[in-house]
Amino acid sequence: MTATTGPLAGVRVLDMTRLAPGPYASMLLADLGADVIVIGGGRSGLPVPAVSRGKEFISLDLKTADGRQALRTLVSEVDVFMEGFRPRVADRLGAGYAELSALNPGLVYCSVTGYGQSGPMAQRAGHDINYLAIGGALGTFGPSDQPPVPPLNLVADFAGGGLLSAFGIVAALYDRTRTGKGRYIDSAMVDGVLSMMGMNFADWQTPTLPGRGRGVLAGSMPFYRCYCCSDGRYVAVGALEVAFFERLWTTLDLGVVPDHFDQSTWDLIEKSLTAAFEKKTMAEWTAVFADVDACVTPVLEPHELSTFDQIATRDPEFSLDSVPVVPVFSDGPKRRVTDTRVKTEEVLRRAGLPEDSAHRAAAGGTPPSVTGLSWPPL
Structure with missing residues (x-):
């Protein structure tokens, strides 16, 4: 599995997380060259292909002595261990930080949970x-006269949980190059949301963000929102700055450019832009603004991305089941293969376990496909 390219080539990761945040974090590490082994078994569920790129999958029965010994053998050779259980569950499985770090003092151990390791929740x-x-994020999302609307599960799961966990792991690995010691990382999705909301918290109940659905970036200002086109599709307008708004207004041939920061002009601006964009299709407006620096773009649906020039030029291999490796580094790394087959005995034999021990440690092949949806798992 060792990758030949990537800034994390040679880093070895054991991942016992599931659902979205932890697996996304370990995929980011794998994309950058790390060797990732995912440990399943029991109630862990089937791998999700969309976050399985570049990983190997095994299934261990940690209720048996052989299963726990297999885990200890693997941990002794890796750099990173990830788990997503509720607090103290990993300890009961023989996979807690105290036990594993005693075995491998350089281990970077990351616990990925919703609320963290402390607090009443x-x-x-x-x-x-x-x-x-x-x-505090959901209370700012969506129109003011309707219920809050979550932006899929991008903010807490993938950004606050997955992305920030990967960031913490890389930081701890760097720190280890100076100290020789590993770190314990308590990565909570709520903490991640709080961190990312810092600028918006500072603006809360001010003219910039007076309330949910209102404010500069909330979609209520007529020069920062979406407009419907003649075909029922939408364009996104982000003409905040004076230069961009002036180009928007003149390209639409709407006459004298109003002062768009004067709130008394907003009704005129909204009605004018609404009427203008209703005259052409989204594709026609895309062509009109292709060479106009006015922050106007089509609102694309996922199935359209692979044929959109910007996406296709940056990433000719893009498809809905093959998203890019990010960020882009000089000289790679390139995409890795997605293979979700369970290879328990193969991986354990490679780690030095005898064939009979590897066989006994395995948790019966492919994990069950039906699992509970609570997070973190029990």
């Missing part, structure tokens, strides 16, 4: 929408 289950709600 630490043992509670939840999903992205709950972490957004507790973190």
Whole structure:
């Protein structure tokens, strides 16, 4: 599995997380060259292909002595261990930080949970929408006269959980080059949401963000929102700055350019832009603004991305089941293969376990496909 390219080539990761945040974090590490082994078994569920690129999958029965010994053998040779259980569950499985770091003092150990390892909600289950709600983000999303609307599970799960966990792991690996010691990382999705909301918290209940659905970036200002085209599709307008707004207004041939920061002009601006964009299709407006620096873009649907010039030029291999490796580094790394087959005995024999021990440690092949949806898992 060792990657020949990538800034994390040679880094070895054991991942016992599931659902979205942890697997996304370990895929980011794998994309950058790390060797990632995912440990399943019991109630862990089937791998999700969309976040499985560049990984190997095994299934261990940690209720047996052979399964725990296999885990210890693997941990002794890796750099990173990830788990997503509720607090103290990993300890009961023989996979807690104290036990594993004693075995491997250089181990970077990352616990990925919704609410973190402490606090009155630490043992509670939840999903992205709950972490957004507790973190103060959901209360700012959506129109002011309707219920809050979560932006899929991008903010808490993938950004606050997955991306920031990967960031923490890389930081701890760098720190280890100076100290020789590993770190424990308590990565909570609520914490990630709080961190990302810092600028918006500072603007809360000010003219910049007076309330949910209102404010500069909330979609209520007529020069920062979406407009419907003649075919029912939308364009996104982000003409905040004076130069961009002037180009928008003159390209649409709407006459004298108003002062768009004067709130008394907003009704005129909204009605004018609404009427103008209703005259052409989204594709026609895309062509009109292709060479106009006015921050006007089509609102693309996922199936259209691979044929859109910007996406196709940056990433000719893009498809909905093959998203890019990010960020882009000089000289790679390139995409790695997605293979979700369970290879328990192969991986354990490679780690030095005898064939009979590897066989006994395996948790019966492919994990069950039906699991509970609570996060973190029990």
